[in-house]
Amino acid sequence: MAATISSEHFTHLQLLLKAPSKDAVRDVCVRSHREPGGRLAESTAAALSISTSQAAELVHSLHVLSHHVVFNNLSSPEQILDLFPTSFHQSLKNLITKILLENSPTWRTEAAGVNVSLPQLTHLDWRVDMVRGSDSVGHMSVPTCLVQFQVEDPSPSAGTESVSTVTVELSRESLDTILDGLGRIRDQLSVVAGK
Structure with missing residues (x-):
């Protein structure tokens, strides 16, 4: 400021x-x-x-x-x-x-x-896995989604890499929530771009 x-x-x-x-x-x-x-x-x-x-x-x-x-x-x-x-x-x-x-x-x-800007998404990868069991439950079959984001920081601080990778595990409910939010963002961008 x-x-x-x-x-x-x-x-x-x-x-x-x-x-x-x-x-x-x-x-x-x-x-x-x-x-x-x-x-x-x-x-x-x-x-x-x-x-x-x-x-x-x-x-x-x-x-x-x-x-x-x-x-x-x-x-x-x-x-x-x-x-x-x-x-x-x-x-x-x-x-x-x-x-x-x-x-x-x-x-x-x-x-x-x-000026400093936010990191930029450079690559996105995903896969669906089935969790077959855990320490508490001997057998289960729950699908999860692993999403890997690769982001580039346009102004990295000293000693840090400019590209970093983040992996997120999502349940079906979390993925539905994210997709719903991304759909709303897409709709709003379409409205703004149409003006």
Whole structure:
């Protein structure tokens, strides 16, 4: 979730008034979205003739603002302008808004590409077995279904395999319940796809 924007963030953004050009403002805004680290703070401090700590606060504030715009899908100038306090410098507010609007579609696409997603089913296998007996019952004949799922994790954690296999044993009643649920999902997907 995106961080909340505070009045302190907007105070730090006023430091952009010291920028030598609009291109310098654009450069800091675009780079702060992707790399809000120390090197950017140092180069920003040199470009704007401010201290490194002020530059770090400015870069962080720009980072928070750009992520807020992307996370909340703000796509009109009015939506972004409404974020700024009324006392904020008008020309700088308009410039930042313009830069955010120009870059947010690209940032949104990049964010969608790197976000964590759920594991994907890659293979499914099944078989029906007959359980003939157990420790408690000497002879029985109960059919069960063994379903083997092979899933791939698109973003595995360090030291784990990206593909894992899960085997599930289902009774006839459990299988009926699952099939009924999958039938409902299929019907809902058909309705949505038909619209």
